[in-house]
Amino acid sequence: MTTSSDRVSAAALAIGSAVVGGLATDPGSRWFRRLDKPAFYPPPQAFGIVWSALYTGIAWAGGEVLSRADAQQRHDFARAYAVNLGLNTAWTPLFFRAHRPWLATLESAALTVSTVDLVRRADRVSRPAAAALVPYAAWTAFATVLSGAIARRN
Secondary structure, rough: OOOOOOHHHHHHHHHHHHHHHHOOOOOOOHHHHHHOOOOOOOOOOHHHHHHHHHHHHHHHHHHHHHHHHHHHHHHHHHHHHHHHHHHHHHHHHHHHHHOHHHHHHHHHHHHHHHHHHHHHHHHOOOOHHHHHHHHHHHHHHHHHHHHHHHHHOO
């Protein structure tokens, strides 16, 4: 067991990812508005609601695992968590700023694999933490399909 600094660090990383992603998002841009989106594209307000809930779960689960894990598990999970949030953060600039939907789709696929791995690692330490990450894995898989559909249509 460690101190509450693990929980603070996990939350800070998740919040940092959310802030950077939020700043890079530009759904009002001419480029984005002109994209042909599939029929299953969610209503725009859904994204803020979903991501707020997901980042809350990510932060809690990360802190829970880091505070309960043994030294080796903590090290491995912390590395996987940081990589995952780095991938999470990278999608938005690739898609909205670089206008590279195919590259964003590939990146989102890597994020999905990373998130599934994070669930697996969390499950070894805390089932509730793993369960909190499952919606994140499902959403990143959906985001990969959505990004791919947008890339194909444009």
